[in-house]
Amino acid sequence: MNTTVYALATPAGRSGVAVIRLSGVGAGGMLDAIAGLPRPAPRQAVLRGLRNASGVLMDRGLVVWFPGPGSFTGEDSAEFHVHGGPAVIEAVLEALDEAGGMPAEAGEFTRRAFENEKIDLTEAEGLADLIEAETEGQRVQALSQMSGALRQLYDGWRERLITAMASIEGEIDFPDEADVPDALSHAAHAPLSELIASMFAHLDDGRRGERVRTGFSIALIGAPNAGKSSLLNRLARRDAAIVTDIPGTTRDIVEVQLTLAGFPVVISDTAGLREAVDAIEAEGVRRALDRAEHADLRIGVADARSDDELKDLQGRLVDGDLLVLNKLDLAPRSGRDGAYRLSAKSGEGVGKLEARIEAIVRERLSAREMPALSRARHRRSVEAALEALVRCRDNLADAPELAGEDARLAVRALGSLTGRVDVEDILDRVFSQFCIGK
Known part of the structure; x- marks a missing residue:
């Protein structure tokens, strides 16, 4: 806290403008040494020539002075808004180092704001x-x-x-x-x-706040060749998973990240649930069951022509989960009430399922009266x-x-x-x- 730290506050690389920040007891002196006198009025951007300790002009840019405690960190602070070329940035950082500054650690500006009681820990995490x-x-x-x-x-x-x-x-x-x-x-x-x-x-x-941060988890489960991978590709609108007629094609979990109703969603295609034929498939089935157990929503996918697949899924889904009867293009139109009948191959009926998924995400994650x-x-x-x-x-x-x-x-x-x-x-x-x- 007794040192003056500096850092590039904008992403590294070429850009139109780069912002370099410094904070600490020596911020005012470093600003004067590089941008010259008189010191700018607080919180007013001023165009200045920026020179190093040898008096060499490095760039012309805007400088802003934030005297403490009326700054983000609560300390004397300043900013240099310079042209975003790597050579310019490097020259200014070297000049600050020569003036006695220290490179900032990750999060050090926000930590100083916390230490100076400008923000509390939850506000720092929110930032x-x-x-x-x-x-x-x-x-x-x-x-x-x-x-x-x-x-x-x-x-x-x-x-x-x-x-x-x-x-x-x-x-x-x-x-x-x-x-x-x-x-x-x-x-x-x-x-x-x-x-x-x-x-x-x-x-x-329902861990609403954590789900908003990390993503709402949806697991597609069902027997091999039920159409889980095809449905994943249809929801993702791209070929995220390999689709073949060979049962057990999906061995590991395939994830797709989407944004639904303004919230992050992670949809997982899992291995087909059946008696495994080898150790690799057995591990895939184990991972599928584990992912299903910890998912926020399970979507059971069954071939609409198979009563056995439907019965197996009924024991794996809980209240609030969704049931999909796939391959509508190959099956008769009648089916179980409450199930979403669709064809992942042609896309028929998928829109209705998407609307329901979005409604569930919105219902479970939308802001309520009490903070999450x-x-x-x-x-x-x-x-x-x-x-x-x-x-x-x-x-x-x-x-x-x-x-x-x-x-x-x-x-x-x-x-x-x-x-x-x-x-x-x-x-x-x-x-x-x-x-x-x-």
Whole structure:
């Protein structure tokens, strides 16, 4: 934090404009040394000639001065907007190094903003997600988190818990005081129950926030030659999987990434489910079953002419899954109610299936009133806090000292979400995921 760091904040390579950022106690002096005096007015872009320590002109570009604490990092900061040629960028970076700057580590600018309490940990993660967002759903969720939606939720939980703790600690610390009612800790029962119910509701959301970040998983399952690979190709609108008349052509999982309803979706074609004829196929069937078990949605694909395939799928699908009767071009038109009858080969009926898949994705992932837990780290911390709160409530009547300790454990678990406690063990992991210059 006592050093001044610099980094290229735009992608490496040729571009019209490249942005080089620096932050730290020496940022103002480095700006003066390279861009000359007078120093620009705060947050106003000024065109300047940029010179190295030898006075050689490197480029003419815009410079911007951000005095702390009114900057992204909370420190004195500056930016050079230069022409995006590799030679220009390299010259400016070398000049900053000669002036005493240090190359920034990945995520160091955002970490300094966190250390200077400009943002909390959830907002930093939201910023990282916004940079990585590829779909509209990801953008909306990341922007909401970066704007403090999760921080407000977690801080609200924490404040409610601290209020309940006051009742518990009152009985522990002042058991004989006349102005402290008997069993004061019992007053914490109702607010703790409300808090537990709120946490349960957020955990029981089908991992919506994590699915928006990583992708909604769909597994195509069924017997060999049912048409799973043909259906995958039809949904992907390209030849993603090999299609032949030979049973067992697909041995490993073939994945296709799509965007449906503004959300990332991963559709997996799996090996045909049957008694394997060799070790390779057996491994493919094992992977297919594993992928099906962990998928958010299973689509069972059966040859519309085969009753055996249909019966086998009925034991593998659960409520909310979809059943497809394929090869409509070869089969009679009658069929089971609720099944999607189509021909993956000709495309007939596929549009109706696509519309239903999109509706399911939208229904399960669309933003709701309460913000979603967007990372596994968040879920683990909330689960730890919830377990401690349940123990706390159970111990209120007979063991207020134990209840108080469990409440403190829950407060620490919630504090780790936003970084309001010592979370050094997770900071390096969080910020190492950032790109250089951010």
